[in-house]
Amino acid sequence: MRRHSKEVQALSYEVPGWGVGELYLDGERLLYHELPAARARSAAPGEHPLADRFRRYFAGERMGFEDVELDLAAATPFQAAVAKTLRRIPYGETVTYGELAALAGYPNAQRAAGSFCAANRFALVVPCHRVVSAAGLGSYGSLGGSYKRRLLELEHAL
Numbered sequence: 048m049r050r051h052s053k054e055v056q057a058l059s060y061e062v063p064g065w066g067v068g069e070l071y072l073d074g075e076r077l078l079y080h081e082l083p084a085a086r087a088r089s090a091a092p093g094e095h096p097l098a099d100r101f102r103r104y105f106a107g108e109r110m111g112f113e114d115v116e117l118d119l120a121a122a123t124p125f126q127a128a129v130a131k132t133l134r135r136i137p138y139g140e141t142v143t144y145g146e147l148a149a150l151a152g153y154p155n156a157q158r159a160a161g162s163f164c165a166a167n168r169f170a171l172v173v174p175c176h177r178v179v180s181a182a183g184l185g186s187y188g189s190l191g192g193s194y195k196r197r198l199l200e201l202e203h204a205l
Contacts, residue, residue, distance in 0.1 A: 054073070054074075055072070055078065056070075056071070056072045056073075056093070056095070057091070058090050058091060058098065059089070059090040059091065059093065060083075060093070060094075060095075060098035061092070062083040062101070062102050062106075065083035065084070065105050066083040066085045067085075067086055067087075067088055068082055068083035068084075068098070069090045070090075070095060070097060070101075072095065072097070076116040076118055077115055077117050077118065077172060079168045079169070080169055080170050080171065082170045082171070083101075084190060097115065104171060104201075105201070107201060109138055109139075110138070111138060112171055112174075115172045117130070117169055117172065125151070125153060125159065125163075128152055128153065129148070129151045129163045130169070130173050131151070133147065133173045133175065133177070134172070134174070136177045139203050139204045140177065141179045142177065142178055143178070143179055144158075144160045144161045144164070144178055144179075144181070144185070145157040145160075145181060147160045148160040161178075164178055165186075167188075175187075176199060177199070
């Protein structure tokens with residue numbers, strides 16, 4: 048298991064029309080990403096290449112994040128499999144929670160896949176917004192379905 052360095056970098060970045068997002072990094076390894084939203088900054092404003100890539104994504108540029116190193120040291124085998132599978136869902140495409148579970152090698156674990164998405168701390172990099180309910184859009188944590196819809200519209204997935 049890889050431990051964190053003593054130098055965790057916390058920074059915020061602003062995206063016009065979306066709000067303030069936050070990144071927590073250990074070197075180049077992403078520990079946590081909070082999507083841009085209307086909120087007060089809890090991390091100091093800063094610059095980082097990943098923040099720039101997120102800004103470009105929110106500006107409508109087709110952007111992938113498969114190369115971003117993630118802190119998955121505490122993930123269960125199921126969580127690691129779901130994260131890996133989600134990272135392969137292409138920009139502009141969606142899968143259902145059941146399809147995600149099956150693709151990750153855990154058929155009939157759609158509820159567990161939904162729980163994983165609800166606790167996802169790597170928004171956009173592990174793109175849970177691309178997972179929809181078999182009956183519709185589905186939820187999207189504290190940001191809600193309208194934020195999820197906006198992300199999917201940005202990717203021309205709706």
